[in-house]
Amino acid sequence: VCRRAERSVVALGQKExxxxxxxxxxxxxxxxxxxxxxxxxxxxxxxDVPWSQE
Structure with a gap:
């Protein structure tokens, strides 16, 4: 959830x-x-569940 929020903030920062x-x-x-x-x-x-970018 926090990573998604971070991505949303980055996207917002590109606009405002x-x-x-x-x-x-x-x-x-x-x-x-x-x-x-x-x-x-x-x-x-x-x-531990290995992270993979998909």
């Missing part, structure tokens, strides 16, 4: 001016949530 740093913030947030999910999967003993 945005507050400085908002795209960078969204990118850092989505990176954090991605890594956090991998950590929680590891702690729970769940196999």
């Amino acid at each position: 001016p945005l507050a400085p740093g908002i795209i960078r913030y969204m990118n850092r947030l989505s990176d954090l949530l991605f890594v956090w999910a991998r950590l929680e999967n590891s702690r729970a003993g769940l196999a």
